Amino acid sequence: MIVGVGCGSRDNAERAYGPAVAADAGLHPVRIHAPASLTGLRGSVRDPNGQPTEVPCATCHAGRTFPLPSSPAELGGPHAGMRFRHGTNVCASCHDPASAERLRLADGRVIPVSDAMALCSQCHGPQARDYAHGAHGGMSGHWDLRRGGRVRNHCVDCHDPHDPAFPSFVPMPPPLDAPRRAPAGRGQTGAH
């Protein structure tokens, strides 16, 4: 009988979705990916391995405050040219005017930029709820947490907070070297 180990099993559903995970000893953790854009800017220099370098926000912002601009066009420095298209929001809907390293929730509480998901969730309840039960945002790793851990994507992995519309996909043309008379034509061109 398969009944009892399938997705319909109540026990299994609780294990897969629930916050019960942390309390449930022996299960592997569910981690939320931490995008680099929350803690630094990509520098123009590459490291010796050819990987782009990150400049932490604190390098420029620790102990220094700049006035929060009233429009993206006023924003200069390394952030010049930022695109902004996010409903009727203004900069202060999300940023703490007193510190570039903090975000501000609607109730006035300030949180570190790395906790941005709490910010998104306060205005996008339906998506936050869908995310919490796994229907929005995707994941990778193990479905069965007894076998291994799982990594969830962060909201800003997929949505730029300043221009959050998910980019539409452009269909790719078929490869130029695709065999036109498959399978008879395969291997007859000689060129590779």
Ligand code: HEC
């Ligand atoms: C290389 C230096 C540098 C780095 C790294 C940097 N910033 Fe800035 N940032 C600036 C400067 C300079 C300004 C002021 C721009 C202006 O005058 O318009 C600024 C302005 C801002 C502002 C608007 C003004 C304010 O103080 O609120 C925000 C918000 C901000 N930065 C957030 C960040 C965040 C978040 C990071 C990391 C993800 C970051 N910055 C990384 C240099 C930097």
Ligand code: HEC
């Ligand atoms: C909906 C919330 C939201 C609004 C509105 C918003 N920001 Fe941000 N901002 C964020 C988050 C979250 C980050 C964290 C970094 C990331 O993932 O881009 C960020 C990062 C930044 C950074 C760091 C560099 C970067 O591009 O990530 C700057 C500068 C910045 N914001 C300026 C502004 C300015 C200026 C405005 C108003 C025109 C504004 N923001 C409006 C949420 C917001």
Ligand code: HEC
């Ligand atoms: C202060 C409230 C507020 C916050 C915080 C906020 N949003 Fe939004 N968001 C809005 C509004 C308003 C709209 C526009 C809705 C509309 O036009 O119907 C919107 C639209 C969107 C859209 C749809 C964009 C489109 O054009 O299809 C996405 C995706 C989105 N937000 C993601 C995010 C993410 C990710 C965060 C966190 C970084 C966030 N939002 C934070 C208020 C907010």
Ligand code: HEC
């Ligand atoms: C794996 C990528 C991914 C992640 C992570 C993700 N989303 Fe989305 N989101 C999408 C896609 C794809 C759409 C649909 C875009 C479309 O239909 O054009 C979407 C749509 C949305 C919309 C617009 C819905 C509408 O009806 O217009 C909002 C708001 C939103 N997401 C908020 C969030 C929030 C908040 C989080 C974090 C809790 C999040 N998303 C995490 C991929 C993602």
